[in-house]
Amino acid sequence: MGIVLGANQYGKAEVRLVHVDRSTPRHVLTDLNVSTHLRGAFDATYLTGDNAAVLATDTQKNTVYAFARKFGVGQPEDFAIRLAGHFVESQPQVSGAQIEIEQLPWARIDDHDHAFSRPGGERRTTTVTRDGDQLWVIAGLTDLVVLKSTGSEFHGFPRDEYTTLPETTDRILATSVTARWRYSSTHVAWGEIYPKIRAVLLETFAGTHSLALQQTLYAMGGAVLEQFGEVAEIRLSMPNKHHYLVDLEPFGLDNPNEVFLAGDRPYGLIEGQVLREGAPAAGPAWQFVPGFV
Numbered sequence: 001m002g003i004v005l006g007a008n009q010y011g012k013a014e015v016r017l018v019h020v021d022r023s024t025p026r027h028v029l030t031d032l033n034v035s036t037h038l039r040g041a042f043d044a045t046y047l048t049g050d051n052a053a054v055l056a057t058d059t060q061k062n063t064v065y066a067f068a069r070k071f072g073v074g075q076p077e078d079f080a081i082r083l084a085g086h087f088v089e090s091q092p093q094v095s096g097a098q099i100e101i102e103q104l105p106w107a108r109i110d111d112h113d114h115a116f117s118r119p120g121g122e123r124r125t126t127t128v129t130r131d132g133d134q135l136w137v138i139a140g141l142t143d144l145v146v147l148k149s150t151g152s153e154f155h156g157f158p159r160d161e162y163t164t165l166p167e168t169t170d171r172i173l174a175t176s177v178t179a180r181w182r183y184s185s186t187h188v189a190w191g192e193i194y195p196k197i198r199a200v201l202l203e204t205f206a207g208t209h210s211l212a213l214q215q216t217l218y219a220m221g222g223a224v225l226e227q228f229g230e231v232a233e234i235r236l237s238m239p240n241k242h243h244y245l246v247d248l249e250p251f252g253l254d255n256p257n258e259v260f261l262a263g264d265r266p267y268g269l270i271e272g273q274v275l276r277e278g279a280p281a282a283g284p285a286w287q288f289v290p291g292f293v
């Protein structure tokens with residue numbers, strides 16, 4: 001019984017590309033998950049490990065980023081057609097290509113020029129604690145994903161022998177906000193105040209020129225306490241969803257903060273409480289509430 005190689009394809013899966021069109025102050029954000037698959041005369045690498053025909057998947061990934069800088073992205077269909085054409089037309093052994101693209105949606109926060117939020121995914125939460133006659137109400141939200149394409153810096157941090165992070169005065173700042181706030185009374189119009197607090201969190205994220213995600217966290221919590229006397233304290237957990245500027249120099253291209261790799265993990269995790277001095281005590285309200293300091 002003979003053994004033969006059947007259908008095959010190979011490529012780079014899930015290239016996380018974030019492109020910022022900064023040609024006007026009103027940034028256009030395109031967030032894609034691109035997978036490339038090449039088909040053609042690749043028997044040799046499977047059968048003998050001869051890679052003479054194998055356009056490396058790393059090269060395919062680089063092509064995605066370089067094309068984003070060279071040509072922009074536009075509609076995902078156009079970007080995919082351009083990539084498929086390039087692979088088939090530039091490599092004689094590549095007879096076909098399949099390019100899959102998922103686009104992650106972003107919406108502007110209050111029609112802001114460079115602050116966005118991700119629709120869907122977010123949840124409103126509450127944790128109510130009763131102990132004897134006493135009652136505490138915590139409200140909040142999880143997974144509110146937000147991004148600023150400028151207006152964020154990070155510098156002035158110590159450098160030791162393990163520090164490689166460059167200082168930056170212009171970076172993408174993105175996070176998935178989990179916030180929980182404790183009301184100081186139980187006489188609150190829950191349904192009316194919730195969207196207002198959410199809106200203050202969003203507008204403070206958008207409006208704060210950030211020198212650190214820590215500073216943004218405190219500003220967001222502080223704004224809620226300033227504007228809502230009913231809130232005794234707020235706790236925030238904000239992963240720093242890193243966006244790495246792609247080095248396009250090897251391809252003769254600059255990258256003026258336009259083409260980013262959206263990292264998955266690891267991520268910075270910035271957490272903190274913002275408290276109103278003299279507010280009623282929390283008692284057991286936070287006991288066993290997950291995800292918080």
Ligand SMILES: O=c1[nH]c(=O)c2[nH]c(=O)[nH]c2[nH]1
Binds near residue numbers: 212213
């Ligand atoms: O806003 C930030 N805070 C940090 O503590 C930190 N650390 C890091 O590597 N990048 C950042 N960004």
